[in-house]
Amino acid sequence: MVIGLVQASPSFYGYATLSEAQATVFGTADVATSSINITPTDAEKIASTLAIQIPTGNAIIYTYKKETTILGYAMVVDELGKHYPMTVFVGITPEYSVKGVVLMIYREDYGQNVRKRRFLKQFLGKTLNDPLSVNHDITSVSGATISSYSMTTAVKRVLGTLTAIQDKLPTHEISP
Amino acid sequence: MTAKTMLRKWHTFIGIIIVFPLTVLILTGVFLLYPNQDPSTLVAFTACDTGETVTATSQGLFVNDAKIPVRFPVNAISSLSCHEQTLDVAIEYGPIFSTQLSPIIWSVMPPPNNHRIGSIHRAGDALYVVHDTALWQYRKDTNWQQLRTYTPSMTQIIGMIHSGWWMHWSFRWVWLLVGIGWGILAISGCWIYFRMIQRNRTD
Numbered sequence: 001m002v003i004g005l006v007q008a009s010p011s012f013y014g015y016a017t018l019s020e021a022q023a024t025v026f027g028t029a030d031v032a033t034s035s036i037n038i039t040p041t042d043a044e045k046i047a048s049t050l051a052i053q054i055p056t057g058n059a060i061i062y063t064y065k066k067e068t069t070i071l072g073y074a075m076v077v078d079e080l081g082k083h084y085p086m087t088v089f090v091g092i093t094p095e096y097s098v099k100g101v102v103l104m105i106y107r108e109d110y111g112q113n114v115r116k117r118r119f120l121k122q123f124l125g126k127t128l129n130d131p132l133s134v135n136h137d138i139t140s141v142s143g144a145t146i147s148s149y150s151m152t153t154a155v156k157r158v159l160g161t162l163t164a165i166q167d168k169l170p171t172h173e174i175s176p
Numbered sequence: 177m178t179a180k181t182m183l184r185k186w187h188t189f190i191g192i193i194i195v196f197p198l199t200v201l202i203l204t205g206v207f208l209l210y211p212n213q214d215p216s217t218l219v220a221f222t223a224c225d226t227g228e229t230v231t232a233t234s235q236g237l238f239v240n241d242a243k244i245p246v247r248f249p250v251n252a253i254s255s256l257s258c259h260e261q262t263l264d265v266a267i268e269y270g271p272i273f274s275t276q277l278s279p280i281i282w283s284v285m286p287p288p289n290n291h292r293i294g295s296i297h298r299a300g301d302a303l304y305v306v307h308d309t310a311l312w313q314y315r316k317d318t319n320w321q322q323l324r325t326y327t328p329s330m331t332q333i334i335g336m337i338h339s340g341w342w343m344h345w346s347f348r349w350v351w352l353l354v355g356i357g358w359g360i361l362a363i364s365g366c367w368i369y370f371r372m373i374q375r376n377r378t379d
Contacts, residue, residue: 048279051245080284082270134249145249146267153247 010084010107015115018076018104021089022062025100029064029071036061036168038161046160050128052153054161061162063170064091072099073162073169079154081108082146090158096166098126101155111144114151123155128163132156188369195362202362206355208339219250224258228277232256237265244280248273259298266293266305274303288312288320308332 016024022031035058043054064071072093078085084107091099101123103115113119119141126132132152134140140148162169219232231238232253237246248267257264258277265273270287287293291307298304303314304323311324328336340348 047281051275051280051282052247053281053283080271080286082267083286083290133245140249145252146271149248156247 011109013106013112014104015106015112016089016102016104018089021076021102021104022064022074022091024102025074025089025091026064026071029066032063032065032170034061034063034170035059036165038165042161042164046128046164050156050160052157052160054157054164059161059165061165061169070094070171075158075161076104077154077157079150079157081106081111081150084108086114086147086150086154088151088154090155092159092162094171096127096159096163098123098155098159100124101151103151106147108147111141111147113141114144114147116141119148119151123152126155126159128156128159132159191365192369195366198358198362202355202359206352217251220253220256222256222258224261224263224277226261226277228258230256230258230263232265239263239277246273247282247284254293255295257296257298257303262298264296264298264303266296268292272296272303272305285314288314288322 022029038054038056038059040056043056047054059075062074062076064074072091074089074091076087076089078087080086086103086107087105089100089102089104091101093099101120103112103120106112106115119139122138123132126137131137132155134145134149134152138148138152217234219234221232222230224230228240231241232250234251236243237250237253238244246265248265252267253265254268255266257266261277263275263277266287267273269290269292271284272287272293273282273284275282288305288310289307291309294306294308296303296305301315305312305314309326309328310322311326313321313323315321336342340346340351
């Protein structure tokens with residue numbers, strides 16, 4: 001009788017590189033990378049409202065611009081699914097609404113359908129004023145319930161983080 | 177009467193008697209494979225040592241009857257634990273979510289493995305997870321440690337297979353196909369039988 005004792009190694013399904021994710025959401029915009037410190041005060045501002053933890057410390061923020069116009073911001077986050085994290089790219093507009101979501105890496109054997117446009121398009125235009133809640137304004141993918149919740153949390157986390165640190169985000173012309 | 181005739185006679189007789197209960201068995205079996213929960217089904221319950229009650233129903237997660245925001249499917253909760261204002265929620269096959277009762281800020285951790293979580297319990301700074309075959313402990317400094325292993329009983333193994341699972345692999349779709357096949361056999365068997373009677377009458 002075989003009794004599984006240890007968790008199997010994660011699988012790896014790479015669906016998009018960072019460049020591909022950026023191009024999907026922001027097209028051919030120029031991108032600048034910055035590291036912004038998220039303080040506990042920043043995190044507390046939004047954590048209890050969203051009911052999810054906002055990580056503190058240095059976060060990599062991508063800023064996209066075309067000529068002098070800021071097109072938006074983005075973060076890449078790892079959000080735990082059932083057993084392993086999934087890597088998600090979330091881009092938002094300067095008005096802090098979701099511009100695009102791309103599933104970059106998936107590490108479980110089931111539930112990859114959350115990468116499909118049919119599911120991801122539900123996030124477009126969402127802001128922190130929206131519930132961003134599965135079974136409310138987000139319909140989960142059949143057979144990928146946990147992953148649907150995780151993706152929703154990832155989008156919420158990025159929206160919350162960028163909203164909390166909006167004073168620190170570049171808003172003027174920037175050098176790539 | 178030859179053995180063949182007797183067999184045919186009994187096959188017909190028993191087949192007619194069991195066609196209705198067999199149909200019920202098939203339909204309920206298929207339903208159990210993919211059940212839908214009613215609007216107010218109790219999923220899990222726990223009481224905190226500080227007096228609060230935590231109830232998970234298919235309508236949501238409630239602390240003292242006040243609904244709290246969640247980031248997981250409540251219907252998939254297998255166990256709750258509440259100890260000194262810390263609420264832990266185990267999803268059937270993981271992950272495990274935790275929060276203080278106030279404010280509600282969920283953190284998440286992966287389970288020790290991908291077996292079904294039977295129950296979780298927090299004591300001090302340790303979180304315990306019980307599977308049907310093992311007991312695990314989580315501490316921040318040691319991560320997950322397996323404390324004990326248990327041999328599954330024959331009843332547990334048969335129960336697992338009967339419901340379409342082997343360890344953490346699901347083969348419920350096989351039982352679904354078998355159920356559909358049985359249904360077709362029952363209906364076609366009835367049709368063959370009644371056609372035979374009709375043919376015998378016209379002969």
